[in-house]
Amino acid sequence: MGASNEYKPPTQGIFALLPSSLTPYAELMRLHRLAGCYFYYCHYVIGLSFAACVAPSPPKPWLLIVLASYFMAWVLILRGAMCTWNDNVDHDLDRQVARTRLRPIARGSVSPVQGHVFLLLQLVVGAIILQVLPTPCLFYAAITTLAALFYPFCKRVTHLPQIFLGLGFGLAIFMTGAALNVDFILQHSSNDGDGHRRRLAALCLYAANVLYTVIVDTLYAYQDMEDDIKAGVGSLAVRLGRTPKLVFSFMAAAQVVFLVVVGILSQFTVIYFVGSCGTTALVLVSMVSLVNLTDPASCAWWFGPGSCILGASMAIGMIGEYAKRQVSSAYL
Secondary structure, eight states, rough: HHHHHHHHHHHHGGTTTTTTTTHHHHTTTTTTOTHHHHHHHHHHHHHHHHHHHHSSSOOHHHHHHHHHHHHHHHHHHHHHHHHHHHHHEEEEEEEETTTTSSSSSHTTOHHHHHHHHHHHHHHHHHHHHHSSSSSHHHHHHHHHHHHHHHHHHHHHOOOOOHHHHHHHTHHHEEEEEEHHOOOTTTTTOTTHHHHHHHHHHHHHHHHHHHHHHHHHHHHHGGGGGHHHHHHHOOOOHHHHHHHOOHHHHHHHHHHHHHHHHHHHTTTOOOHHHIIIHHHHHHHHHHHHHHHOOTHHHHHHHHHHHHHHHHHHHHHHHHHHHHHHHHHHOOOO
8 A cells, every 4th residue: 555655657758658557567668767778788789899890791781770770679678578577576575675666566556467478478579579680599589588587586595696697688799699690609610710719709798798787787786785685685786795896896807808808809900999998998997986885876877877888888999890891891
């Protein structure tokens, strides 16, 4: 009763057009809180940018735009499905956390059974979207989906849910490569020196993306640290406590090192090292230095706009490399 009285439905954007009966389902997809969607999508932008740079034949810009649109649709649906599943699995815990206790299932606007049916519907829509992509993409999509389904249970038995989330999000690197027919994992290239270097570079970029996710999502988790401790929810924020900036600094440094190795293995130019490595280092230094872990608004900002700035910094140098490659191919 109390939660119901406090609840105020979203009214902006798509919510102004939806009938009230559908509002809880749009909330399950977090269509009123798209920061997480943009954060997740950044991984696909990074992956597409990298694959476009290292593909044996540079893809046309129009193809990248089309693929970027498909992946945006996929991210919107998969992220919605992840949130729906997470809310259903965690509705008992959500009621104990101030920020989440008014979510649709936690407050009783959607039943667990309705939530599961809605989850299946989203997964079907996501599978339909993927039919236009090369077959190997389906493999990576399946692994990504399984990782997403496993994620909510990690916080119940470990303090490492951010790491599991990063391992799943990072698969965007391989899925986007497969979309451009540059499959870094499934294609065998043991006798191809260039292919071997591409694979190692992709694995290093995967590691950088995992760290990107771990850093940003752990900052986000600091919003709920006190409530999580009371509810028995595990997270890196709970594990690290209020003085983790040395750990964040180490992860940030490792992320930049992995990006540098990506550039060396891929034989990128100064455009990449300045654009991606240098800019990312600058953003990470700012993030670790300026975030106030005791202020939920500060943590939320660095998860929202901050994560997009960081993702863009990782991609910008590769976009520059691709542009240079397009110009060079035009004169050959």
